[in-house]
Amino acid sequence: MSDVEQAATDRAFLREKAYADSTKLRARVSIYAYRDRPRDFGLWVLGLVDWPRDSRALDVGCGPGSYLKLLGEHHPSVRAVGLDLSRGMATEASQHAPAINGDASWLPLPDEAVDRVLAPHMLYHCPDIPAAIAELRRVLRPGGSLVAVTNEPGHLHEMWDVYASVTGDVPRFFVERFDLVTGEAPLREVFDSVRVERAGGTLHVPDAQPVVDYLASTFHFADRKDDAVLDEIGSRVQAVIDTDGVFRLTTGGGAFVCK
Numbered sequence: 001m002s003d004v005e006q007a008a009t010d011r012a013f014l015r016e017k018a019y020a021d022s023t024k025l026r027a028r029v030s031i032y033a034y035r036d037r038p039r040d041f042g043l044w045v046l047g048l049v050d051w052p053r054d055s056r057a058l059d060v061g062c063g064p065g066s067y068l069k070l071l072g073e074h075h076p077s078v079r080a081v082g083l084d085l086s087r088g089m090a091t092e093a094s095q096h097a098p099a100i101n102g103d104a105s106w107l108p109l110p111d112e113a114v115d116r117v118l119a120p121h122m123l124y125h126c127p128d129i130p131a132a133i134a135e136l137r138r139v140l141r142p143g144g145s146l147v148a149v150t151n152e153p154g155h156l157h158e159m160w161d162v163y164a165s166v167t168g169d170v171p172r173f174f175v176e177r178f179d180l181v182t183g184e185a186p187l188r189e190v191f192d193s194v195r196v197e198r199a200g201g202t203l204h205v206p207d208a209q210p211v212v213d214y215l216a217s218t219f220h221f222a223d224r225k226d227d228a229v230l231d232e233i234g235s236r237v238q239a240v241i242d243t244d245g246v247f248r249l250t251t252g253g254g255a256f257v258c259k
Helices: 003-009 011-018 023-034 041-046 066-074 087-093 129-138 157-167 174-178 184-188 209-216 227-244
Strands: 056-060 079-084 099-101 114-120 140-151 194-205 247-258
Touching: 003 011, 003 174, 023 194, 023 209, 023 247, 041 066, 056 066, 066 079, 079 087, 087 099, 129 140, 129 184, 140 174, 157 209, 157 227, 157 247, 184 194, 184 247, 209 227, 227 247
Parallel strands: 056 079, 056 114, 079 099, 114 140
Antiparallel strands: 140 247, 194 247
16 A cells, blocks of 8 residues: 555544645635536535435535535435544534544444435545445445445546646555545445446636645645645646636546445
8 A cells, every 4th residue: 555545544644634624625625616517516416316305314524514514405304414534524514414523434323324325535535445335334224325426537637747747756546446446346245236427527727726725735645745846836737827728627526326
């Protein structure tokens, strides 16, 4: 396992540095404001399954509560609970729904406790992915559904191409541990039905700063603190913008719908 992958699965590092609060996560999410067509990815995810009245839902790796907020707004009868490894994230999420501090590998719920489970962009952070998937399946009632959100290989590759051209390093992506290709096999070991849904697109970023901010928010995984690298990356991105008007990034989001 690479150093980046070790950091991405280290529970103390994730709790205390990477996701102590939502600051770094929001820096990454903000870049999606530049989608080529208006689309709320969160609502797209929720639309992949139905949300029966008075059903129970668990959002595992809930972060600051983005999905809990959407559930409250669009499916107010659903009784949703969030869970996050970070106490800080769970505290932020609690403004939208009850949220607890816990680990996906040992969910503090009895068997068959919920009707729907959301696992948004989090399974690649689990040291033992099959064990975490088994836990998600354990808490689902018969007929329940899991929606596990992740990315395609090559997501935002243009940004990482610039990174590689400046640093000389081909980055290792911990997301590859559970992406829209590698994630299917372990899910099929546990679920009878696994459906893959994709929601790709293009970002048209008019300024270099959102790209720099995104990269800066990931550098702690590689223990990189070289601001000069960020400055050079920003200069190269801005040069593209000066020529083309925008810096285009290809997105490759999606989800597994499992029953």
